[in-house]
Amino acid sequence: MRVLMTGGGTGGHVNPAIAIANTIKQNDPSAEIAFVGTSRGIENKLVPAAGYPLYHVEVRGFRRSLSPANLKAAWLAFVSPIRAKKLIAEFKPDIVVGTGGYACWPVLVAASRMGIPTAVHESNAIPGVTVRRLQSYVDRIMLNFAESAEHLDAKEKLMVVGNPLRGQFGTLDRDSAREKLGIGNYRRMILSCGGSMGAEPVNDAMLALMRDYGLQHPDVLHLHATGALEYEAAKEKFKAYGLEGKDNLRLVEYIYDMPEQMAAADLVVNRAGAMTLSELAVQRKACLLIPSPYVAANHQYKNAKVLSDAGAALLIEEKDLTPEGVAAEVGSLLEDDARRAAMEEAISAFARTDANKVIYEEICRLVNAKD
Numbered sequence: 001m002r003v004l005m006t007g008g009g010t011g012g013h014v015n016p017a018i019a020i021a022n023t024i025k026q027n028d029p030s031a032e033i034a035f036v037g038t039s040r041g042i043e044n045k046l047v048p049a050a051g052y053p054l055y056h057v058e059v060r061g062f063r064r065s066l067s068p069a070n071l072k073a074a075w076l077a078f079v080s081p082i083r084a085k086k087l088i089a090e091f092k093p094d095i096v097v098g099t100g101g102y103a104c105w106p107v108l109v110a111a112s113r114m115g116i117p118t119a120v121h122e123s124n125a126i127p128g129v130t131v132r133r134l135q136s137y138v139d140r141i142m143l144n145f146a147e148s149a150e151h152l153d154a155k156e157k158l159m160v161v162g163n164p165l166r167g168q169f170g171t172l173d174r175d176s177a178r179e180k181l182g183i184g185n186y187r188r189m190i191l192s193c194g195g196s197m198g199a200e201p202v203n204d205a206m207l208a209l210m211r212d213y214g215l216q217h218p219d220v221l222h223l224h225a226t227g228a229l230e231y232e233a234a235k236e237k238f239k240a241y242g243l244e245g246k247d248n249l250r251l252v253e254y255i256y257d258m259p260e261q262m263a264a265a266d267l268v269v270n271r272a273g274a275m276t277l278s279e280l281a282v283q284r285k286a287c288l289l290i291p292s293p294y295v296a297a298n299h300q301y302k303n304a305k306v307l308s309d310a311g312a313a314l315l316i317e318e319k320d321l322t323p324e325g326v327a328a329e330v331g332s333l334l335e336d337d338a339r340r341a342a343m344e345e346a347i348s349a350f351a352r353t354d355a356n357k358v359i360y361e362e363i364c365r366l367v368n369a370k371d
Contacts, residue, residue: 001031001367004091006107007099008037011046011196012273016123017099018050019164023356024363026167034091036084037103042196042228042254049256055091057084057106084110094367095119098134105130112137117366121359123163123274126299127151139366142359144274159362162355163278168259170282170353177263186221186248188334190214191261192269195292196254198227199271201318202290203234206269208323210249211241213331220334221248223265225255259283266340267333272304280313281351286343288314288329290321312347 005021007013014037021033034053037043047054084106088096096111098104098120111118119140122131125147135141135154142161143149149158178184190209194202206224214222226234231253243249255261262268262283270276272291280287289307291300307313314329333340 001028001095001364002091002093003031003033003363004036004088004093004096004107004111005033005052005099006036006096006104007101008035008041008043008103009101011042012123012275013099013101013103014041014043014046014196015166015275016121016164017097018046018052019166019356020097020099020121020359020363021050021052022167023164023360027360036087036107041101041103043103045254055087057087057103082110085114088114088116094370095363097121097363098138099123100128100131102130105134108134109137112139117370119363119366121161121164122148123278124148124299125274125303126297128296140362142362144278144355161358161362162352163275164356164359165275165278165282166259167356169262169279170351172260172263174264174266177260181257181260181264183221183264187219188221188266189264190220190222190267190269190330190334191255191265192222193225193227193255193271194230194290195227195271195273198230198234199292199318200230200233201321202269202271203227203230204237205290205321205323205326207234207237207241207243209326209330210238210243212323213327214249215243215246218246218248221250223250223252223255223261225252228253267330269330272300272307274303277303277307277350278352278355281347281349282353284344284348284351286313286333286340287347288316288326288333290316290318293318307347307350310346310349312343312350314343 005017007017024031035047036055039056088110095117098108100122108118118138120131120134120138121142123144125145127148141157142159144163146160192206203226210222238251268285268287272289289304291304304315308315
């Protein structure tokens with residue numbers, strides 16, 4: 001089977017595509033898989049690291065404000081499928097699978113026009129603009145949330161499957177992960193990040209937490225990922241706060257071994273993207289969620305509120321972030337084993353462990369239906 005995966009820009013689009021690709025390879029080692037993204041997204045780091053070839057298309061997302069850049073985006077949205085046809089003709093895929101984001105638009109449209117089976121996966125509760133626009137082109141729309149169907153018209157194409165996760169998630173317990181990572185000498189571990197590209201308010205809050213809490217608790221390891229766009233600025237503040245050289249305080253641009261690091265953590269602080277929540281649920285992790293207010297229809301807040309209402313997560317909106325408030329919440333939760341255990345039990349109810357299998361079976365069905 002020859003499969004072309006497409007989707008990019010952020011880890012929330014790239015990681016599920018890699019998870020699907022890995023599942024295909026596990027079930028069909030002879031499968032030939034390649035990725036298509038843009039030259040600017042995080043896929044340029046993640047896809048090669050996963051061992052897959054990556055091709056590029058020129059396409060851009062639309063800005064929400066009025067901007068001359070939208071004229072360029074509109075032009076590329078029109079011509080990019082024409083240009084993507086050449087790439088598809090050379091690779092000759094049996095199926096093209098997208099995971100959302102504007103990068104998958106030209107490839108899925110071109111494949112559909114060429115009579116090649118197509119599918120797109122939507123991880124968020126509220127489908128993105130690209131997925132909504134692709135409804136009339138693709139053969140199957142796979143959803144994480146059943147509620148997503150309310151926002152889509154092509155009901156006959158919808159299928160609720162959950163979120164595909166990389167195979168390492170859920171395979172290690174806390175102690176095994178800590179031993180593998182060599183961090184067993186710390187009493188507690190905090191893992192935090194604000195998305196693959198970075199979020200300045202989250203970085204500021206986590207650096208303040210390192211300064212106000214981490215320096216006073218050398219037995220607590222805190223690993224924070226700044227995101228690609230914010231790393232240099234965060235690094236300067238990390239130095240200014242006197243955090244450099246402290247063994248228990250670690251600043252990185254991106255966490256490439258997230259399954260192991262998340263398994264090792266006692267508390268995770270993160271945004272509330274759908275993929276992140278699925279990973280937290282499978283790993284049974286107590287978490288503090290800071291949803292991004294910059295996404296369509298504020299869907300991250302809605303995702304986080306569902307977990308918060310179920311006692312499965314702490315929720316702090318970005319506008320309410322204060323160094324004192326974050327330090328108090330984190331310190332209290334790290335010292336309350338019973339409270340963390342209750343949150344871990346509550347979030348595990350949101351885990352779906354068969355998504356990869358269901359998605360692979362549907363991909364095979366679409367390919368075989370064409371034959």
